[in-house]
Each structure stands twice: as C-alpha cells, then as structure tokens.
C-alpha cells in the first residue's frame with residue numbers, strides 16, 4: 001500500500017500560513033551567485049561579533065568548557081544579566097529565580113507562548129510585526145489579535161488602537177519596541193498608557209526589547225519598569241542585534257519567579273540549556289561590550305539618517321525610525337504595490353528589500369529596508385532605487 005507521508009503532519013502545523021517572506025527569499029537565493037546584488041533584506045548586523053567576545057569564548061573552549069550548564073543558565077551569567085537589566089532598564093530581577101538564559105529571543109518567545117497560552121487564549125500584538133509572532137501563537141494553539149499601527153503615528157502603538165482591538169478572552173499583550181519592521185517606538189507617556197491598559201484588562205505582557213540598545217534618540221522605556229508592571233511582564237532580550245551575535249543563538253527572559261519557572265519547565269525538556277560557549281560569549285558581552293555597542297549604534301545612526309533622507313528625496317515617504325536598523329518607506333508613489341516594487345527592484349536594479357505585507361496585512365504599501373549594511377553600499381543601493389523609481393514614473 002502506498003502511503004502519503006503528509007498525513008503524519010499535525011493539523012495545526014499544516015495549516016500554518018505560508019511565510020510571506022519565503023517566496024521573496026527564494027527569489028533572492030536564486031540571485032545569490034550574483035555579486036552585484038545589494039541585500040537590504042535580512043535583519044542581521046553586518047558587523048562581526050567584537051573580537052574580545054570571540055576571544056573570551058575561544059579561551060573558554062581552551063579551558064575545556066564543553067559541558068551542559070544549569071537549565072536556567074550559568075549562575076555568573078544570570079548575575080550579569082540581572083546587573084545589566086537593572087542598569088539599563090531600571091528593573092531588578094533576582095538571578096536565582098527570575099532570569100532564564102535561552103537559545104536566542106526566539107526560544108524565549110516560544111517558551112512564553114507555550115507556557116502561558118491555553119488553547120483558544122487570545123494574544124494581542126501590534127502589526128506590522130516580527131514575522132514569527134503570529135505563527136508561534138498559532139503553534140501554541142492561541143488566537144492572535146492584530147492591533148494596527150500607522151505611518152502617521154510613526155508606527156507607535158497607541159492605547160486607542162488597543163482599546164479598539166480588545167476582545168473578551170484576551171490574556172496576553174505582545175510588544176516589540178523598537179519594532180521590527182517599522183522601527184517604531186513609543187514615548188514614555190504612550191507606554192504609560194499601554195501599561196494602564198494592560199493593568200485594566202489584567203493582561204500578561206511579553207515585551208521583546210531586542211532592539212532597545214539601538215535607540216537613536218529619546219529614552220528607551222521598558223514597560224517592566226513602570227509601577228505595577230514587573231509583576232505582569234516577561235522581559236525578553238538577547239545578544240543578536242546590539243552585540244552582533246546572531247549566530248551564537250543566545251538570549252534571556254526575566255520576570256516573576258512563578259512565570260520564569262513555568263518557562264523553565266518547557267525549556268528543561270525542549271532545550272535543556274543554551275550552549276555553554278554562547279553563554280561564555282554573552283558573559284563577556286555584558287561585562288565589557290558596551291563600548292562596542294555604542295560604536296555600532298553610531299554607525300547605524302549615520303546610516304539611518306542617510307537612507308531616510310534619500311528615500312524621502314526619491315519620493316518614498318519614510319518616517320525616521322527612532323530605533324532598530326530598519327526603515328519602512330511607503331512605495332506606492334512609484335505606482336507599484338509593495339510586492340511588485342520589491343520584485344522589480346531586485347530584478348532590475350539588484351537591490352533586495354522585503355515587501356511590507358510579509359509582516360502582516362498592515363504593512364501593505366511599504367517595504368522593509370535593513371540598513372545594517374556598509375555606508376558606501378547604502379549610497380549605491382539608494383542610487384539604484386532612485387533609478388528604479390524614475391524608471392517606473394517614465395514607464
């Protein structure tokens with residue numbers, strides 16, 4: 001009897017929506033051999049991890065650090081995370097039971113969704129948003145409620161939008177400030193209003209602050225630092241972006257002990273612990289990496305100013321992202337929608353950007369351009385975009 005292997009795929013996996021980003025990256029992959037392609041597509045620092053961090057990890061290996069660590073992560077790393085979070089975010093977490101080290105923020109998100117969502121629980125999240133939120137909520141058998149953010153507000157999340165989207169049964173609010181893909185953040189006052197909303201509706205907040213060190217102006221305010229919020233917030237952070245450590249796969253979560261313990265229950269069976277080498281690198285990053293982060297932030301800031309100025313000059317309206325390394329210009333003035341724009345730009349001018357709808361329907365009319373790319377290359381990419389847009393207007 002012939003068997004069809006697809007029958008073994010779980011229903012909630014086979015019904016996962018196809019990633020809007022996947023088609024596009026397949027197209028980019030086909031052109032990969034072409035050295036003239038400039039990619040503003042992938043959200044990854046172009047910097048290599050600072051040398052002192054790599055050296056520390058190499059030295060750890062030389063000393064024979066090749067074993068499992070405590071499930072929660074190395075105690076000295078948890079202590080360092082606790083110090084760093086208190087210093088930069090103004091929240092005190094006990095290293096012993098309020099911090100868990102994870103395999104990137106990705107694992108921390110997965111743990112949180114699996115630990116806190118009962119089938120059918122509703123999770124509010126602002127959209128456009130990071131590609132993995134919606135499918136991860138679905139994988140955990142939750143129901144996602146998208147809350148729109150708008151270019152006119154610089155993609156800040158507003159309490160009014162939350163009120164309008166709220167439904168009975170909402171249990172979790174997922175935040176990502178500064179936001180991938182929009183670079184949108186909120187002022188202290190806006191975050192205070194979001195916090196008041198979360199308290200009023202008795203929501204658990206998952207706050208993904210992975211881009212917080214890449215805030216270019218104004219203060220970064222962690223919602224966990226506001227009165228009455230630490231007890232209902234899981235603070236998620238990592239090393240991939242600010243410390244240029246994407247390939248190390250290391251991050252962490254902090255929160256009330258009972259909630260970290262629930263995440264730990266999933267983590268101990270699923271992952272056991274994060275790699276000890278990556279944990280050693282993270283330890284050095286927190287102890288001595290702040291200068292390197294400041295240098296990289298300065299570069300991103302300069303690049304942001306360049307691309308935002310050039311995009312607006314070209315006629316692609318672009319708000320200035322206050323954080324992250326993404327610009328999210330509107331491209332409809334070219335006469336094309338976001339998908340046709342991204343495909344045409346790649347085929348005709350060999351510049352890769354991501355259609356905004358890859359980040360949810362509210363991203364329509366926009367593309368995401370990652371400016372974690374060298375300054376000269378960015379100038380070249382902007383020149384090519386200018387030629388592409390001019391070509392559309394003539395054609």
Ligand code: PLP
Pocket residue numbers: 043103104105106107130176180208210238239240246249250251
């Ligand atoms: N959260 C956001 C908003 C991201 O943009 C990303 C990566 O792009 C992640 C989480 C995943 O981070 P990590 O590399 O720590 O798993």
